[in-house]
Amino acid sequence: MIKLTIPGRPISKSNFKLHNVHGQAWMPSTGKHSKYLAYENMIAGYINQQYQGDTLEEDLITILKLYFPNKRMGDLHNYPKSICDGIEKSGIIKNDKQLKPVLLFDFIDKDNPRVEVELYPISKYNVDYNITLKE
Incomplete structure (x- = not known):
């Protein structure tokens, strides 16, 4: 299992897409809409600080815990x-x-907004879930 933490408030991609005259979505690299690309690069940087292993080639069970302020x-x-x-x-x-x-899970943490990522190789882990009626 690999656990990674990206500090700061999560950013949604949908808020930064623009569309050309043909309706195709694209992400600008400059201007007010470039904030998304900076966030994507920030995520990559934090991951590279926390993980120095080999590139993972198999499917991964992924848990995203989003902590909003x-x-x-x-x-x-x-x-x-x-x-x-x-x-x-x-x-x-x-x-x-x-x-x-x-x-995907969401939480409130006004003092420490962040994203926590957990990656579980599918060859070593199973995932299942149960939904139960509250008593």
């Missing part, structure tokens, strides 16, 4: 893309398609 978090489902792109950019994996399944 307050309840203003936007659409939670847009955050994994930016995080997974940063993980891929770090070189720890070859392609973010390896990150499956992805389990």
Whole structure:
């Protein structure tokens, strides 16, 4: 199991996409919309500080724990893309398609917003879940 921590408030990719005249989405590298690319690079940098092993080639059970400073978090489902792109950019994996399944959890921590990533090689770990009725 590999555990990684990226400090700071998570950033959603959907807020920074622009579209050309043909409707294709693209990410600008300059201007106010370039904040996403900086976040992706920041994720890669923190991962490279924390993991010096070989590139992971197999699928990975991925747990993302998002810690926000307050309840203003936007659409939670847009955050994994930016995080997974940063993980891929770090070189720890070859392609973010390896990150499956992805389990997503959100928390509030006003003093220490961050993203915690846990990666479990599919060859060594199983994932299952149970949904139970509350009593």
